[in-house]
Amino acid sequence: MMRSPANKIPADGEPELPGVPHVHVASVVSALATLDAEKAGLDALAQAMAGPLGAAFDVAVATIHNSHGRVIVTGMGKSGHVARKIAATLASTGTPAHYVHPAEASHGDLGMITSDDVIVALSWSGETVELRDIVEYSRRFDVPLIAFTSNPESALASSASVVLNLPVAQEACPLGLAPTTSTVMQLALGDALAVALLQSRGFTALDFRQLHPGGKLGASLKFVRDVMRKGDAVPVVASGTNMGGALVEMSAKGLGCVGVVDGAGALVGIVTDGDLRRHMAHDLTTRTVDDIMTPAPRTVRPDQLASEALNILNSRKITALLVVDGTVPVGALHIHDLLLTGLA
Known part of the structure; x- marks a missing residue:
């Protein structure tokens, strides 16, 4: 009688984990390896923040804090998805921000960016072609540009006002191709930036309530x-x-x-x-x-x-x-x- 996949007996030699059903061991081992790789990336980021990255980070916070406009966050592909989240976190914690798609920017959305704004551009390689027009626009109109990249010699870094150089880390993807560890590190750096700005502005729970009137979070901030x-x-x-x-x-x-x-x-x-x-x-x-x-x-x-x-x-x-x-x-x-x- 054939067994269903759910009842498949693993091959001999498959690693076992205490308390984990044997049929799920391979997937759990994979998950733990992913988490270990991403944790290593965050550890490397924390070490960098305690060193040279910290000085650049402080300049980035001051640049945004002292600006009179908004933070324009941009990125392509997976970095673009992270950029959207960073923009949302900034906006919800007292720093007006929105995401601009780099390709759409080249077709008119550059008009959303003013000289009072600050641009935060995400590119792990620093060579994302779609960012070229935003980068050139920032230089032409003297809009401060903060780069999130792992390549300090890249085109993006060379054009940026402030370079937040993320340490190179191994992707959790076993092929080393899919952005995994790198996007976690970008997201963590974005959260760190939002929280530092929140604290620098003296943003309180009462301010938070004004921006979160809906849902359970809004209810918890009612008086x-x-x-x-x-x-x-x-x-x-x-x-x-x-x-x-x-x-x-x-x-x-x-x-x-x-x-x-x-x-x-x-x-x-x-x-x-x-x-x-x-x-x-x-x-x-x-x-x-x-x-x-x-x-x-x-x-x-x-x-x-x-x-x-x-x-x-x-x-x-x-x-x-x-x-x-x-x-x-x-x-x-x-x-x-x-x-x-x-x-x-």
């Missing part, structure tokens, strides 16, 4: 005030209220809790579903909230991140929080409100 319930939706009763009235307020607002305030409007306690269970008795409704409440409850401020509030809810295993401005309750937050934003 409590953006999602809290306000006004009449906040369950509050005065100190001295009997539990019958408190239960009506709890039921009406549907948060499973009610805040207790003193004569000055300051929050002094909270009555939760848990408090009701702990004090359940035939005379519960005739007692006052002061007898039942938990004093000095955990609260959040309107200017805290919603993600902080979620952490408090999860860590304390509760479902709702009151929001206070100083000591006065101004809102209420239920975990369902965070679910609706996409945060939880």
Whole structure:
């Protein structure tokens, strides 16, 4: 009976890995070799950054930081794909940037580049023919050009204002042809550039929020005030209220809790579903909230991140929080409100 490929028994002598099904060993060994090669490339990049590359990198950061325009990132083939990602990372971290395809640049898109911009060009060999027109344009109009290349003697390097010389590393491709280690190194250098610029600009989480309003990331950067319930939706009763009235307020607002305030409007306690269970008795409704409440409850401020509030809810295993401005309750937050934003 013929075996399916999934049940094929490997040939004798195939390497084995502890805990890895034998049928998958060859692919895992290949994957580990790829990761080792790319790690070696990153290690070489880190060593270079601690040496001559670091000085050029610092000049590149200063050049972009002091410019008044955008960063134009360009590259061809796999370097072009990396360039697109670098442009997106720069733009999302406070450095306006966009990608220009070098071939399209030769057919009119050079008009996107101004003398206030900085060009970042990626070419491992430094001899990418399609970059020629962008390089000549940068020289003609005195646009600073930062080169990512492994060949400091290349045409690109010789025309660049700043050369970020990446160390030569072995591609993970066993044929030594497909860009693998080299693109990982380019991408890592681009990330390093974006993060250095982020820090030099003093870019904060609040700035990040302005550029990432959507998705779970945007939700995590919302403030409590953006999602809290306000006004009449906040369950509050005065100190001295009997539990019958408190239960009506709890039921009406549907948060499973009610805040207790003193004569000055300051929050002094909270009555939760848990408090009701702990004090359940035939005379519960005739007692006052002061007898039942938990004093000095955990609260959040309107200017805290919603993600902080979620952490408090999860860590304390509760479902709702009151929001206070100083000591006065101004809102209420239920975990369902965070679910609706996409945060939880």
